[in-house]
Amino acid sequence: MDSFAGEKPALRWVVHASVLFLVVLWVVPTLGLLISSFRTADQIATSGWWRALFPSEQNLTLRSAAPETQVLEDGLYVIQGKLFGDDQTVKISRWGISSREIDAFTPGETAELRRGGTITVDGDGNYRMENTEEFTGNRGARIFVTAELPPEFTFDNYQTVLFDKGSSDSMGRAFFSTLTVTIPATIIPILVAAFAAYALAWMDFPGRALLIAAVVGLLVVPLQLALIPLLKFHLNIGIGKGYLGVWLAHTGFGMPLAIYLLRNYMAGLPRDLIENARVDGATEFQIFTKLILPLSFPALASFAIFQFLWTWNDLLVAKVFLIDATGQTTVMTNRIVELLGTRGGNWEILATAAFVSIAVPLVVFFAMQKYLVRGLLAGSVK
């Protein structure tokens, strides 16, 4: 197309640049949260996540070793050591010994300590304190440094959110609750809908057209309408709030899309194939299980992804049909909303919790994007 589209090279650059701009615009918000989930609470609160990728200049308050480590060298009492661990590469630009003047000295200069003696700090964080008399007290001297620190990331947040037995215990549990909701709520509607879709596509019976129209009509019914009537119904028949209720609800709500997608796909399978099987004496049940199901794999996969994403990401249905007052069965989305309310400022917890819940759908998305796209197109473009 390029050759005859009459496009100027300038226009091509504009196209590339605009696409790049849009992609950055779309990715940056997610990237921000992802990076934040690997930073400590202090880092998140004091600097934007976009600074985390570059070495940053920070003001730190450190302390020298305690006086008890001093040694006597040629009549001088000496304390020396390093301000940073061996694994850190740090560039100190200024340092000081008073909180009022944290940048009083450059590396290599020598400062007079208030309690007697001198101190020298070099650019790499090595310090040496000298005194003609013995250092006293039981704590080291405070040293203020302005230093360039390399980017630093931590997995601690994930450790806390997923495995800590303390306050955040329920995120690990919520993960399993979500999984427990999702898997049956994905598999059961597929099974139920596949049989119905086959009947609607390949069996003749009175009322078929009407049923198809009804399914399409129900596609758009907002599930909001179902909340109270069904909650009442579940309470009346004794299911109450729980996994069974939420599976049934998801099965019902996913049913129109499932039937619609699968019927469309099955109706497109070659007629000869099914007629031949019938002539050969196969029962409808055999045709369905041995022929239709395997051939419909792409459609089954695309609906499975839809339903999986939708049940995994759902908040409303779980809130209404699953989560009871004890909160034992809370799902991740609900847990995150609770965190937003109670710990809205704790970004390290929030970001990590959100990413734990986002990670699984993202993996599914990137692994099975082909089927997802195919499913969308099967439903909307003919």
Place this chain on the structure above:
Amino acid sequence: MTPALQGLLTIAIGVLGCVGYFYLSNQFLDKVLCPPRGPNAGRNINRANMIRPWLFLFPAIAALGLYLAYPVVETLRLSLTERVPGGGYQWVGLDNYAQMAAEPKFWEAMRNNMLWLIVVPAMSTAFGLLVAQLTDRIRWGNVAKSLIFMPMAISFVGASVIWKLVYDSRPEAEDQIGILNALYLFFGGTDPQTWLTIPFWNSFFLMIVLVWIQTGFAMVILSAALRGIPEETIEAAILDGANPFQIFFRIKVPQIKATILVVWTTITITVLKVFDIVFAMTNGQWETQVLANYMYDKLFRANDWGVGSASAMVIMLLVTPILIWNVRQVRNEGSPSLGGD
């Protein structure tokens, strides 16, 4: 029992139950009820063929009827009644609707919902179309599309957290950690803004979240539609000396009008049901209320099932034109919009 084990067990029971029903009911039909042998073999085969579709359909129809059709009727009934303190219901006619119409919060939700209905489908479709067109001819187009499509997999709640960080605001003296405020200050803004508490405009900041999610959907479908346009029409336009913009607006867009409509209506349905974003980000404070969240408030906070059901019926009413259009589309072999979720 650990939750994991319990989950696995229930999955097994659920799936086995399902498979069991279909297998056993078919066996029962073929072996016991209408065996295709003996003196009545012919009649039995016909009978079995009449019954079998309903065996296949029964669980699906039961689920559809109970979980979607019945609630519509029941919600309508609830919206016309009121719970009596001792138990039971009392017919109150349109009182619930009148009570709802007298509440400023309801009209705020209606106004916001109308804004959402205009802005989100329009922006998502426009961005989707733009990306679809731009990525059509570049080599890394698929990577770009994949990244813009990605938010589709993220939950509304997850997206809310993501965007809350974008909109975060710190006092002026501190470093901003929300990128929007950082950019705002960088480009000459004076004080950091708390974006989600500025009435009227905050609704737009919430809408951006949904546009961000839905653009990928619009893009995927419109991109396929663009590819489906016959090359000859474009070649002819080029020969006639049309410039790229004319080709896009005069040749391509008119040919995919039907698909644009499907995308638009599908996003409209999603917008009407949007609950999680508002619930998680502002919970309807600072004049950001929308119908779905208003309804949730009424049902589960105020415990007022009458008004809650009435507001659910308002959502249903707004969806109805699309429902009718959908059914007619299918009758005419067109494409309906997908409600799904």
